[in-house]
Amino acid sequence: MAEYRLRLASIEDARSIAEIHAKAWRETYLGVMRAEALTSIDLDDWTRRWRERIGSSEGxxxxxxxxxxxxxVGFARCSRQSNPKLVPLGFQGDIASIYLLLGAQRRGLGRRLIERLAAHLISAGCASAAVWVLRDSPTARGFYEALGAEPVGVEGVWDIEGVVLPDIAYGWRDLHALCAGAGAVTRSPIR
Ligand SMILES: CC(C)(COP(=O)(O)OP(=O)(O)OC[C@H]1O[C@@H](n2cnc3c(N)ncnc32)[C@H](O)[C@@H]1OP(=O)(O)O)[C@@H](O)C(=O)NCCC(=O)NCCS
Incomplete structure:
Protein backbone atom coordinates (compact mmCIF):
# COMPACT_ATOMS: atom_id res chain seq x y z
CA MET A 1 0.00 0.00 0.00
CA ALA A 2 1.29 3.47 -0.92
CA GLU A 3 2.78 5.55 1.85
CA TYR A 4 2.02 9.27 1.72
CA ARG A 5 3.95 11.94 3.56
CA LEU A 6 3.50 15.66 3.97
CA ARG A 7 6.32 18.13 4.45
CA LEU A 8 7.05 21.83 4.19
CA ALA A 9 8.11 22.62 0.61
CA SER A 10 11.55 24.06 -0.10
CA ILE A 11 12.76 26.07 -3.09
CA GLU A 12 14.08 22.82 -4.59
CA ASP A 13 10.45 21.63 -4.86
CA ALA A 14 9.44 24.55 -7.10
CA ARG A 15 9.72 22.57 -10.36
CA SER A 16 7.74 19.60 -8.99
CA ILE A 17 5.04 21.90 -7.67
CA ALA A 18 4.80 23.73 -10.99
CA GLU A 19 4.47 20.38 -12.79
CA ILE A 20 1.74 19.15 -10.41
CA HIS A 21 -0.02 22.52 -10.65
CA ALA A 22 -0.05 22.40 -14.47
CA LYS A 23 -1.12 18.73 -14.62
CA ALA A 24 -3.84 19.25 -12.01
CA TRP A 25 -5.18 22.23 -13.97
CA ARG A 26 -5.40 20.01 -17.08
CA GLU A 27 -7.14 17.26 -15.11
CA THR A 28 -9.47 19.59 -13.22
CA TYR A 29 -10.32 22.37 -15.67
CA LEU A 30 -10.51 20.55 -19.02
CA GLY A 31 -13.80 21.72 -20.53
CA VAL A 32 -13.90 24.67 -18.14
CA MET A 33 -10.85 26.62 -19.30
CA ARG A 34 -9.88 27.26 -22.89
CA ALA A 35 -7.93 24.23 -24.18
CA GLU A 36 -5.23 26.49 -25.57
CA ALA A 37 -4.64 28.04 -22.15
CA LEU A 38 -4.08 24.57 -20.72
CA THR A 39 -1.68 23.42 -23.42
CA SER A 40 0.37 26.63 -23.45
CA ILE A 41 1.34 26.67 -19.76
CA ASP A 42 4.96 27.83 -19.50
CA LEU A 43 6.50 25.48 -16.93
CA ASP A 44 9.70 27.52 -16.62
CA ASP A 45 7.66 30.60 -15.78
CA TRP A 46 5.49 28.72 -13.26
CA THR A 47 8.63 27.23 -11.68
CA ARG A 48 10.12 30.71 -11.30
CA ARG A 49 6.89 31.95 -9.69
CA TRP A 50 6.77 29.03 -7.25
CA ARG A 51 10.44 29.53 -6.39
CA GLU A 52 9.71 33.17 -5.55
CA ARG A 53 6.59 32.27 -3.55
CA ILE A 54 8.34 29.58 -1.49
CA GLY A 55 11.47 31.69 -1.06
CA SER A 56 9.53 34.63 0.31
CA SER A 57 7.20 32.59 2.55
CA GLU A 58 7.23 33.67 6.17
CA GLY A 59 4.79 33.92 9.04
CA VAL A 73 1.69 14.17 -5.92
CA GLY A 74 0.11 17.32 -4.50
CA PHE A 75 0.58 20.57 -2.64
CA ALA A 76 -1.31 23.21 -0.71
CA ARG A 77 -0.57 26.81 0.25
CA CYS A 78 -1.84 29.15 2.95
CA SER A 79 -1.22 32.75 3.90
CA ARG A 80 -2.61 35.56 6.02
CA GLN A 81 -6.03 36.71 4.82
CA SER A 82 -5.93 39.93 2.78
CA ASN A 83 -9.25 39.90 0.93
CA PRO A 84 -11.14 43.14 1.71
CA LYS A 85 -14.47 41.27 1.90
CA LEU A 86 -13.17 38.54 4.23
CA VAL A 87 -10.90 40.44 6.63
CA PRO A 88 -13.83 42.50 8.03
CA LEU A 89 -15.72 39.25 8.67
CA GLY A 90 -12.93 38.17 11.01
CA PHE A 91 -11.20 35.60 8.81
CA GLN A 92 -7.49 35.75 9.58
CA GLY A 93 -6.05 33.03 7.37
CA ASP A 94 -6.39 32.16 3.69
CA ILE A 95 -6.32 28.68 2.18
CA ALA A 96 -4.81 29.88 -1.07
CA SER A 97 -4.64 26.67 -3.13
CA ILE A 98 -4.75 22.90 -2.94
CA TYR A 99 -4.14 20.48 -5.80
CA LEU A 100 -3.73 16.72 -5.86
CA LEU A 101 -3.08 14.71 -8.98
CA LEU A 102 -6.09 12.60 -9.96
CA GLY A 103 -4.38 9.34 -8.98
CA ALA A 104 -3.76 10.64 -5.44
CA GLN A 105 -7.31 11.85 -4.77
CA ARG A 106 -9.86 10.31 -2.36
CA ARG A 107 -7.16 8.81 -0.12
CA GLY A 108 -7.49 11.35 2.66
CA LEU A 109 -4.52 13.42 1.48
CA GLY A 110 -6.57 16.56 0.86
CA ARG A 111 -7.91 16.38 4.40
CA ARG A 112 -4.38 15.90 5.79
CA LEU A 113 -3.04 18.85 3.79
CA ILE A 114 -5.79 21.17 4.99
CA GLU A 115 -5.28 20.02 8.58
CA ARG A 116 -1.58 20.76 8.20
CA LEU A 117 -2.29 24.22 6.81
CA ALA A 118 -4.72 24.82 9.70
CA ALA A 119 -2.05 23.88 12.25
CA HIS A 120 0.43 26.17 10.52
CA LEU A 121 -2.02 29.09 10.45
CA ILE A 122 -2.82 28.60 14.15
CA SER A 123 0.88 28.59 14.97
CA ALA A 124 1.19 31.89 13.07
CA GLY A 125 -1.64 33.47 15.06
CA CYS A 126 -4.50 32.90 12.60
CA ALA A 127 -7.28 30.99 14.39
CA SER A 128 -9.80 31.25 11.54
CA ALA A 129 -9.55 30.93 7.76
CA ALA A 130 -11.49 31.21 4.54
CA VAL A 131 -11.12 29.67 1.10
CA TRP A 132 -12.52 30.58 -2.31
CA VAL A 133 -14.31 27.70 -4.03
CA LEU A 134 -15.75 27.48 -7.52
CA ARG A 135 -19.51 27.78 -7.02
CA ASP A 136 -20.21 25.10 -9.62
CA SER A 137 -17.65 22.54 -8.41
CA PRO A 138 -19.47 19.87 -6.38
CA THR A 139 -16.12 18.14 -5.73
CA ALA A 140 -14.48 21.15 -4.10
CA ARG A 141 -17.63 22.17 -2.25
CA GLY A 142 -18.23 18.61 -1.00
CA PHE A 143 -14.62 18.43 0.15
CA TYR A 144 -14.71 21.67 2.16
CA GLU A 145 -18.14 20.88 3.60
CA ALA A 146 -16.83 17.47 4.73
CA LEU A 147 -14.05 19.37 6.51
CA GLY A 148 -16.54 21.55 8.38
CA ALA A 149 -16.28 24.76 6.33
CA GLU A 150 -19.45 26.76 5.70
CA PRO A 151 -20.36 29.36 3.07
CA VAL A 152 -19.80 32.80 4.59
CA GLY A 153 -22.19 34.70 2.31
CA VAL A 154 -19.53 36.34 0.14
CA GLU A 155 -19.39 35.80 -3.60
CA GLY A 156 -16.83 36.71 -6.20
CA VAL A 157 -15.42 35.55 -9.51
CA TRP A 158 -12.25 33.78 -10.55
CA ASP A 159 -10.80 35.06 -13.80
CA ILE A 160 -8.91 31.97 -14.87
CA GLU A 161 -6.98 32.82 -18.03
CA GLY A 162 -9.82 34.89 -19.47
CA VAL A 163 -12.71 32.62 -18.40
CA VAL A 164 -14.70 34.24 -15.61
CA LEU A 165 -16.22 31.74 -13.16
CA PRO A 166 -18.42 32.38 -10.10
CA ASP A 167 -16.68 31.78 -6.79
CA ILE A 168 -18.01 31.56 -3.25
CA ALA A 169 -16.12 31.86 0.01
CA TYR A 170 -16.23 29.12 2.64
CA GLY A 171 -14.86 29.64 6.12
CA TRP A 172 -13.81 28.03 9.37
CA ARG A 173 -14.48 30.27 12.38
CA ASP A 174 -12.22 28.13 14.56
CA LEU A 175 -9.41 26.17 12.94
CA HIS A 176 -8.76 24.27 16.20
CA ALA A 177 -11.88 22.21 15.46
CA LEU A 178 -10.37 21.19 12.13
CA CYS A 179 -7.14 20.01 13.72
CA ALA A 180 -8.60 18.36 16.82
CA GLY A 181 -9.21 14.93 15.27
CA ALA A 182 -5.73 14.72 13.80
CA GLY A 183 -3.97 15.83 16.95
CA ALA A 184 -2.18 18.25 14.65
CA VAL A 185 -2.45 21.41 16.71
CA THR A 186 0.97 22.68 17.63
CA ARG A 187 1.82 25.27 20.23
CA SER A 188 5.00 26.29 18.43
CA PRO A 189 5.70 27.02 14.74
CA ILE A 190 5.97 23.90 12.57
CA ARG A 191 9.02 25.22 10.83
C1 LIG B 1 -10.51 18.79 -3.75
C2 LIG B 1 -9.34 17.88 -3.37
C3 LIG B 1 -8.22 18.72 -2.78
C4 LIG B 1 -9.82 16.86 -2.31
O1 LIG B 1 -8.73 16.08 -1.88
P1 LIG B 1 -8.89 14.50 -1.66
O2 LIG B 1 -7.62 13.97 -1.13
O3 LIG B 1 -9.38 13.90 -2.91
O4 LIG B 1 -10.02 14.45 -0.57
P2 LIG B 1 -10.05 13.49 0.72
O5 LIG B 1 -9.78 12.10 0.32
O6 LIG B 1 -9.19 14.07 1.78
O7 LIG B 1 -11.60 13.61 1.11
C5 LIG B 1 -12.05 14.10 2.36
C6 LIG B 1 -13.56 14.16 2.28
O8 LIG B 1 -13.97 15.20 1.39
C7 LIG B 1 -15.15 14.77 0.70
N1 LIG B 1 -14.86 14.68 -0.75
C8 LIG B 1 -13.66 14.50 -1.34
N2 LIG B 1 -13.78 14.47 -2.69
C9 LIG B 1 -15.11 14.60 -2.92
C10 LIG B 1 -15.89 14.60 -4.11
N3 LIG B 1 -15.32 14.42 -5.33
N4 LIG B 1 -17.22 14.76 -4.01
C11 LIG B 1 -17.81 14.92 -2.79
N5 LIG B 1 -17.12 14.90 -1.63
C12 LIG B 1 -15.80 14.75 -1.70
C13 LIG B 1 -15.52 13.38 1.24
O9 LIG B 1 -16.41 13.53 2.32
C14 LIG B 1 -14.17 12.90 1.72
O10 LIG B 1 -14.28 11.94 2.73
P3 LIG B 1 -14.44 10.38 2.33
O11 LIG B 1 -13.40 10.09 1.27
O12 LIG B 1 -14.20 9.69 3.61
O13 LIG B 1 -15.83 10.25 1.80
C15 LIG B 1 -8.81 17.07 -4.59
O14 LIG B 1 -9.91 16.34 -5.11
C16 LIG B 1 -8.23 17.93 -5.68
O15 LIG B 1 -7.06 18.29 -5.63
N6 LIG B 1 -9.05 18.26 -6.72
C17 LIG B 1 -8.59 19.02 -7.86
C18 LIG B 1 -8.24 20.45 -7.53
C19 LIG B 1 -9.33 21.18 -6.78
O16 LIG B 1 -10.51 21.12 -7.09
N7 LIG B 1 -8.87 21.93 -5.75
C20 LIG B 1 -9.75 22.72 -4.90
C21 LIG B 1 -9.78 24.08 -5.44
S1 LIG B 1 -10.71 25.15 -4.35
Missing part, protein backbone atom coordinates in the same frame (compact mmCIF):
# COMPACT_ATOMS: atom_id res chain seq x y z
CA UNK A 60 1.38 32.62 8.04
CA UNK A 61 2.48 31.91 4.48
CA UNK A 62 3.60 28.36 3.74
CA UNK A 63 3.53 25.68 1.07
CA UNK A 64 3.22 22.00 1.99
CA UNK A 65 3.90 19.19 -0.43
CA UNK A 66 2.41 15.67 -0.39
CA UNK A 67 4.59 12.80 -1.61
CA UNK A 68 3.89 9.17 -2.43
CA UNK A 69 7.18 7.64 -1.33
CA UNK A 70 9.59 10.24 -2.72
CA UNK A 71 7.32 11.34 -5.59
CA UNK A 72 5.41 14.62 -5.17
Missing amino acids: AEAVFIACEGETP
